[in-house]
Amino acid sequence: xxxxxxxxxxxxxxxxxxxxxxxxxxxxxxxxxxxxxxxxxxxxxxxxxxxxxxxxxxxxxxxxxxxxxxxxxxxxxxxxxxxxxxxxxxxxxxxxxxxxxxxxxxxxxxxxxxxxxxxxxxxxxxxxxxxxxxxxxxxxxxxxxxxxxxxxxxxxxxxxxxxxxxxxxxxxxxxxxxxxxxxxxxxxxxxxxxxxxxxxxxxxx
Numbered sequence: 116x117x118x119x120x121x122x123x124x125x126x127x128x129x130x131x132x133x134x135x136x137x138x139x140x141x142x143x144x145x146x147x148x149x150x151x152x153x154x155x156x157x158x159x160x161x162x163x164x165x166x167x168x169x170x171x172x173x174x175x176x177x178x179x180x181x182x183x184x185x186x187x188x189x190x191x192x193x194x195x196x197x198x199x200x201x202x203x204x205x206x207x208x209x210x211x212x213x214x215x216x217x218x219x220x221x222x223x224x225x226x227x228x229x230x231x232x233x234x235x236x237x238x239x240x241x242x243x244x245x246x247x248x249x250x251x252x253x254x255x256x257x258x259x260x261x262x263x264x265x266x267x268x269x270x271x272x273x274x275x276x277x278x279x280x281x282x283x284x285x286x287x288x289x290x291x292x293x294x295x296x297x298x299x300x301x302x303x304x305x306x307x308x309x310x311x312x313x314x315x316x317x318x319x320x
Contacts, residue, residue, distance in 0.1 A: 123186075129180040129200075137175040137291055139210070139239060143168030157168055159222035163217070172210020175241045175291060179203045181183035184257070192261025200279070201250040205286055228302045235293040242308070246286040249279040295319045 145166030150156060178311050182200040214237030220230035300314040 118300070124177070126183050126185040129182050129184065132180040135175075135291070136242075137239060138173045139212075140173060141168045141214070142241055143214075145216075156265065159190070159224060161222075162220045164218045164220075164301045165234075166217075167316040168216075170210075170212040170213045170237070171240050172214045172239050172241055173208065173288065175205075175207045177205040177241070177289070179205075187216060190306060192259055195260055196254050196258045197257050198254045199252055203248040205244055205245045205246050205289065207241040207289065210239045210241040211265045212291075212293075213237045226304045229304065230298075230300045234296040234298075236295060237293050239291045239293070241289040241291060244286040244289055246282075246284055248282045250282075251279050280310075 136209075142164055145164065147162055147164035150161040150163065180202055184195065184200075185198065185200045186195045188194075214235055216232065216234045218229065218230060218232030222228045231241070295318070297317045297319070298311070298314055299316075301313045302310060304310045
């Protein structure tokens with residue numbers, strides 16, 4: 116909190132701090148067609164597009180943190196300590212999945228057009244997942260920061276002699292939902308030389 120920072124003491128809760136990411140190759144098919152060819156429309160034209168993709172997973176990584184990091188004033192310096200630190204890393208180089216994209220574009224008038232699209236509706240299932248975990252119970256020093264008034268220099272040093280308990284093994288398969296991207300676009304032609312285009316995008320992780 117602000118009061119803790121002003122007092123020189125603070126604690127950061129690492130519970131819920133996570134990160135994940137993956138890389139994959141893809142291949143698929145796409146198609147687009149005009150509805151004006153089949154039905155009478157109240158607008159100039161409506162075009163619908165869809166695509167399907169096969170995903171081949173190349174690499175995936177996921178981290179999960181637990182515990183707290185705290186710092187406080189001690190003997191003219193600042194101590195940085197860890198309490199019940201627990202870090203796990205999951206990784207895989209084998210996965211497969213699928214994804215779909217869909218979009219629709221409407222030409223409302225000869226000058227005005229709008230479009231909406233949704234991309235990455237799908238997932239990759241990662242198999243042969245490996246897990247590495249580092250942990251240490253209790254409180255232990257991470258580093259010490261201070262200022263030496265005799266030399267007018269800042270001092271920084273890591274704590275020595277602390278070792279984390281390490282575990283390594285296999286984990287269950289991971290189903291990774293792809294980040295879904297939604298886009299809304301608008302286009303207006305003032306004349307043959309000036310066209311205004313704009314879009315709004317949103318990504319859901």
